[in-house]
Amino acid sequence: MVTIDKLSSEPNKCVQCGACTSACAVSRATKRFNPRLLIYAAKKGLITEREDIWLCLNCHICEARCPNSVRISDLILDARRKVLERHGEERVSEFYSSFVRALLNIGVMAFVTSSRVEDFKSESGLNIPMLTEPLKSELHELLKKMNLEARLKEAMGIERE
């Protein structure tokens, strides 16, 4: 499990060499993103204030290039999670609530939208059932146990609709 304690020492390993930024595809695409500066912000305890945490691809090339193996991608995901937990993030619910809804309702987030794909799946014996009762209830029990179900619904605006 990734805990805050485990990650909290990561920024201190950074020597600000910039190897992460020079390898980063997003940094080449836009000046708005610079992983070296994000780690600096993390060191100062300010990473959750940064808008650019949302630009990361989470591709891990920065970690592969980092001479000190700083877990940059994990730090950024941790910051995203904290932002969501603390004060929500309207764009996340705007763009991703259908994902969460689909996970809660049928268990998958990408579904068939073409009759040709449907036919191919049927002919190939690939119609694996989605979640139905009682399996759906079991999944919801698990999510409740993790205190996740209510949080997912609230964060995604599903409860409010």
Next chain:
Amino acid sequence: MRGSDGTKEVVLYPGCVSLNKYPGIVKSSIELLKILNVNVRLPTNMLCCSRPLERIGIIGEEHTNALARFNVTKFMDNPDEVVVVCNGCYLALRRALEADELGKDAEVKAKCSHIAELLWHGRHELARKARTRMEKLKVAVHVGCHYLFYPHGDIVKGEEGEDILEDIALAFNANVVDYEERRTCCGGTIVKWFRDVTFSIPRRKLESIIESGADVILTMCPYCLRTFIRAQQRLKKLKEVERAVPTLHVSQFVAIALGLDPLKSAGLHLQMSAQELEGLRRLLTF
């Protein structure tokens, strides 16, 4: 686990994108595992690996791990090995199955492998059964970041070539072309509201592939495959390219090499235009 006839038994976890968008990837993988004398079964029900939610920060690693454990015990009958066809599923399931909290639990014993690893191990055996000539084919390989830069352990490295996919392509006598952006991300994992800002990422990658003269892009991740297909559709609309470079998942590539049906087994018609399919057909004479 070995079956009564000595064959290896695995569960093929198909992943949402491959199962519901490009099912030819799943069908090819099943047929190839059978050729490799592996006994393969599918999960009884489909539950997402949940990695997309973790990537956005909606859930945490501990939640992904718990869902993986639920997935493996509830829908896969707790096998010895789970084979995935997607790099995102690989990251989520392998990390979960090797995590301390699962490792201490004797109930969950499965290890996670990528289909590309099984094909890589069996590449010479499979190549002996090849029926389609690949000598004329120029291949641009894209391993995909969540395998290439897997952050929680070792991955299979290339022996004859630079990486696992180059080795597989070489085993079937295809030509692997090098290109400037070979190790960069496809850009598919950007959060949705920044898609336009960062379209230059797949564009740059695809320009580099086109410049290399590649006939096909070879990948082992359905999500990267989807990104290449969609980005090229957009480039066609913008009239920046005339036709797309077809993208193949490694299972589809090997299936075609072995002479399996490109439509009924590999499902290529579900991911490329008739024109692109015809171009590939002429090149490979299948």
